[in-house]
Amino acid sequence: MLKGKLTLLLTILPFTWMVSGQFVFNNGDKILVILTLISLFTILFNYGLEPFKKNIKNNNYIYMLMILLFISVIYNAIYHSDIINIRSTSCIILYFLFIPSDFITNKILAYSTLIGSICAASFAFWQKNILHLDRAAWQLNAIPYAACCLILMIAAIMIGIIYKEKKEILFTSIVSSLISFYALILCDTRGVLVAVFAIFLYLLFYVLSTKTSVNLKITIITVLVVITTIGVYSTRERLIHDTIQGFTQYEQGNDISNTGSRITMWKAGLLLIPQKPITGFGNNFEPAMTKLYQEKKIGAQIYNLKLLHFHNQFIDITVKYGVIGLLLLVLFLLFPFYLISQKQYSKESKLAILLLTLGVVISGLTDVPLEHKQVFVLYVVFIYVFLKKPYQIKA
Template structure:
């Protein structure tokens, strides 16, 4: 019995780490590699290749990830730039191909999400309220960290909807959603906050148009409006005042504020794209930025920022990887809807994929969430899970 439980722990651990610890540590993906290898060895000894033979058949999302990985390797060879994080995505591919998926039960997903949420709020609370650090100097980048919290919150909400009749799952999922939402509030990340409130609006429409009892509708909508109002009230200075002020500064030629700098970055990116429209610049776009500066097409303030990306997932991808990269990005984001169309899924599962995709798209309008390995891993794991039609509660 001890040996069996230990083997089960080894197999489950990488999954729990994917949606909890890997985004709380800067080297979380390296730890993921180690525990994934242990899980794969344990699986091979316990189950052999039986799960692999079952999982590899008709697994279109995994096929997509494999194709994107191969393209990324080829692109890296020519441009020294990765389209996706190979280390993380290979861990996900190998893990979900070799392990028996029934081991990742609804209870495992639910409690792993709770662990991730607790870890998220603990980190944010420690950085902001104990160390009193400005978000710009947090030990982890607050923006992708907030995007991870957004995915956890969305997944927890979806679990509430799908398993509303399972008291344990519902209770734990509500707790996870609230905790993750509070963690996002602490980050004061505007792009993610806008994504949160957009998701709340989608939930409002979903509940209002779904055939459930009036009592449940009123309760859910009341909770949603209350939490949303509290969130807006808490972050109104950051969300509204700072944004309006940033637009004003941009009009006056000041590119130093967060809002103004983003507008200036998008303008610079749109000037760069026509120069390398097909394959993009890779990560070596700094000489082109320097040329724009010498041609007086961008300000010295923007030039001195030494840009790593352009704070928009779609614009940034087009600059770095060209039209080819943009097409691959759109394929990656919208391919799950093709799977949903070709296969019979419940309304709840379809809504799950929509909410996760919608959240990452809205976040991607002001940042590059999918460029961060932690966000990318968390996103593909939950997309993959909700593309599976059923999860047994064990």
């Protein structure tokens, strides 16, 4: 019995880390490599290659990740930058190819998400309320961190909806979603908050259109309205006042505000794209930015920022990797929808895929969430989990 529990622990440890610890530490992906190797050794020692032989068959999402990984390796050799994070993607591919399909049970999924939510809220609370740090001074970038909280919240909500018949999982998922939402509020990130409210609005329409009891509908709608009201009220200064003020300043020619600087970044990115539309600049776009500055097409404020990205997922990837990169991003986001259209999936599984993608896309309008390995890992892992057939996840 002890050996069985130890085997289970070592086998599921990388999964739990992927949805919890890996986004709380800067080097979480390096720890993931160690945990994945330990897990693979445990699996091979106890089960041999049988899980691999089963998992390699008709695993289209993993095949897609393999293709993107191969292309990213080529781009890394040419441009010294990754389209997707090579280390993290390699771990995900190897792990899900070798792990026995029945190891990630409903409870492991629910409790791993709960651990991730607690980690997310604890870190944000520590940074904001204990250390009293400004958001920009956090030890981790608050914007992609908020995107991680968003993905955890969506996953928790959908786990609760899918397994609502199991009271323990339902309760755990409700707690997880509330904790994740609390972490989001602490992050105080406008782009992600807009995504949150869009998700809530979609869930509201989903509840209204679903055949269920009137009492349950009223309860869910009340909870959504109350949470949304609390979210808007607690972030009203930044979400509403700062945004309006930023637009006003931009119209007056001042691009120092967050809103104005983002608009200017998008404009700069759109000016760069036609210069290398097919393959892009990679990370070496600074000389082109210097030329734009010399031609007075961008101001000194943006030029002196020495941009790492353009605060828009779609503009940024097109600048760096051209139309090829943009098409790969679209393929990455839409491929799960192709998979769920080819096989019979429950409406709840389809909703989970839709909400996760919608959250990442809306967040990507003002940032580059998928460029951050922590967000990328969370998104890919939960998409993969929700693509699994229900019978593949034990109670």
